[in-house]
Amino acid sequence: xxxxxxxxxxxxxxxxxxxxxxxxxxxxxxxxxxxxxxxxxxxxxxxxxxxxxxxxxxxxxxxxxxxxxxxxxxxxxxxxxxxxxxxxxxxxxxxxxxxxxxxxxxxxxxxxxxxxxxxxxxxxxxxxxxxxxxxxxxxxxxxxxxxxxxxxxxxxxxxxxxxxxxxxxxxxxxxxxxxxxxxxxxxxxxxxxxxxxxxxxxxxxxxxxxxxxxxxxxxxxxxxxxxxxxxxxxxxxxxxxxxxxxxxxxxxxxxxxxxxxxxxxxxxxxxxxxxxxxxxxxxxxxxxxxxxxxxxxxxxxxxxxxxxxxxxxxxxxxxxxxxxxxxxxxxxxxxxxxxxxxxxxxxxxxxxxxxxxxxxxxxxxxxxxxxxxxxxxxxxxxxxxxxxxxxxxxxxxxxxxxxxxxxxxxxxxxxxxxxxxxxxxxxxx
Ligand code: AMP
Numbered sequence: 001x002x003x004x005x006x007x008x009x010x011x012x013x014x015x016x017x018x019x020x021x022x023x024x025x026x027x028x029x030x031x032x033x034x035x036x037x038x039x040x041x042x043x044x045x046x047x048x049x050x051x052x053x054x055x056x057x058x059x060x061x062x063x064x065x066x067x068x069x070x071x072x073x074x075x076x077x078x079x080x081x082x083x084x085x086x087x088x089x090x091x092x093x094x095x096x097x098x099x100x101x102x103x104x105x106x107x108x109x110x111x112x113x114x115x116x117x118x119x120x121x122x123x124x125x126x127x128x129x130x131x132x133x134x135x136x137x138x139x140x141x142x143x144x145x146x147x148x149x150x151x152x153x154x155x156x157x158x159x160x161x162x163x164x165x166x167x168x169x170x171x172x173x174x175x176x177x178x179x180x181x182x183x184x185x186x187x188x189x190x191x192x193x194x195x196x197x198x199x200x201x202x203x204x205x206x207x208x209x210x211x212x213x214x215x216x217x218x219x220x221x222x223x224x225x226x227x228x229x230x231x232x233x234x235x236x237x238x239x240x241x242x243x244x245x246x247x248x249x250x251x252x253x254x255x256x257x258x259x260x261x262x263x264x265x266x267x268x269x270x271x272x273x274x275x276x277x278x279x280x281x282x283x284x285x286x287x288x289x290x291x292x293x294x295x296x297x298x299x300x301x302x303x304x305x306x307x308x309x310x311x312x313x314x315x316x317x318x319x320x321x322x323x324x325x326x327x328x329x330x331x332x333x334x335x336x337x338x339x340x341x342x343x344x345x346x347x348x349x350x351x352x353x354x355x356x357x358x359x360x361x362x363x364x365x366x367x368x369x370x371x372x373x374x375x376x377x378x379x380x381x382x383x384x385x386x387x388x389x390x391x392x393x394x395x396x397x398x399x400x401x402x403x404x405x406x407x408x409x410x411x412x413x414x415x416x417x418x419x420x421x422x423x424x425x426x427x428x429x
């Protein structure tokens with residue numbers, strides 16, 4: 001049974017902010033999480049970007065903090081929200097500010113890659129809600145710009161991503177600096193063993209809420225794979241964009257150099273493109289994102305880390321130029337399309353080197369992805385299987401394509417091949 005915002009018992013100032021943002025009904029994660037947060041319980045929530053998870057913690061935090069007459073003292077923080085990337089930090093901060101606009105609370109955001117001095121200045125006044133990336137927060141602490149003795153609430157947002165990005169040591173250091181008596185909210189796209197371990201260490205008897213069936217992909221996303229030779233990937237991308245007249249395409253590249261290369265090649269074909277990744281300055285990333293949102297750029301080529309947290313409503317097309325190493329990233333990537341009921345397209349390029357990754361992805365999402373044939377560029381499924389057979393030393397059984405069942409996985413069967421998530425290199429913050 002669905003609960004309305006007014007039944008959740010949020011204050012008038014928060015209700016006004018909800019109305020200003022045009023939300024009429026709490027999203028499923030908000031329905032599940034807001035109640036326990038309001039009763040000051042620890043919460044462990046499984047929710048991906050796009051589910052309204054930011055509101056699920058920001059709305060009740062604003063309610064709780066605005067109930068008290070006491071505001072954060074100079075350099076103190078009352079609620080700390082840790083996020084893995086600058087982009088996500090900026091987006092969460094924007095959402096937090098919208099939630100508390102009718103209160104006297106103050107919030108700010110700090111992340112690396114930009115000058116630290118203005119951040120130190122802002123923290124001096126005291127900050128009721130601080131959104132931060134872990135590295136910069138520790139730098140600010142070392143410089144005495146931020147103190148935690150008034151901290152009441154900690155949020156770990158996209159905790160799985162923080163672990164993947166190697167932030168575990170920073171998180172542990174931060175945990176030692178903040179009061180043990182606090183409310184902790186842990187949000188993560190998936191509840192892996194590592195996340196459960198983290199929750200065990202840092203939360204106290206948390207209420208578990210989960211809204212998306214684990215690792216399922218949104219039904220409004222039409223997924224396809226194209227079997228292609230590595231050397232034809234760029235030509236395939238250009239053809240898909242031009243023939244379908246796609247205006248807004250998020251392309252995932254495995255590497256930073258790859259992202260640059262793809263964007264350059266598209267530009268030579270008159271397709272307005274930019275690459276975003278960890279080596280780009282914050283200014284360049286923000287600019288590219290804004291231009292992509294306004295469709296001044298048609299293609300944004302991103303690495304997984306840079307793309308994390310990008311929130312673009314109804315993003316119509318996602319291309320996996322390279323398949324992700326970690327199958328869960330496939331779910332994150334295509335979760336960006338088909339939001340708010342619109343249909344999105346997610347097309348993945350698969351070379352003969354990607355067989356294992358594709359298999360892991362299909363096992364994870366519990367379904368077979370249809371094969372798209374692109375005249376002149378795709379390698380048909382059967383030809384692909386023939387190409388691979390000697391290398392894999394498999395019996396020469398042709399692999400069936402789109403409607404075939406040879407490659408279909410059983411969603412009910414446990415997945416024996418799933419690997420633990422690999423840790424990626426920690427990017428410079
Ligand atoms: P998030 O998962 O927090 O990144 O939110 C995804 C998008 O959903 C954002 O654009 C929010 O503004 C929007 N959103 C959050 N809560 C609601 C709601 N209750 N109703 C409609 N849209 C919402």
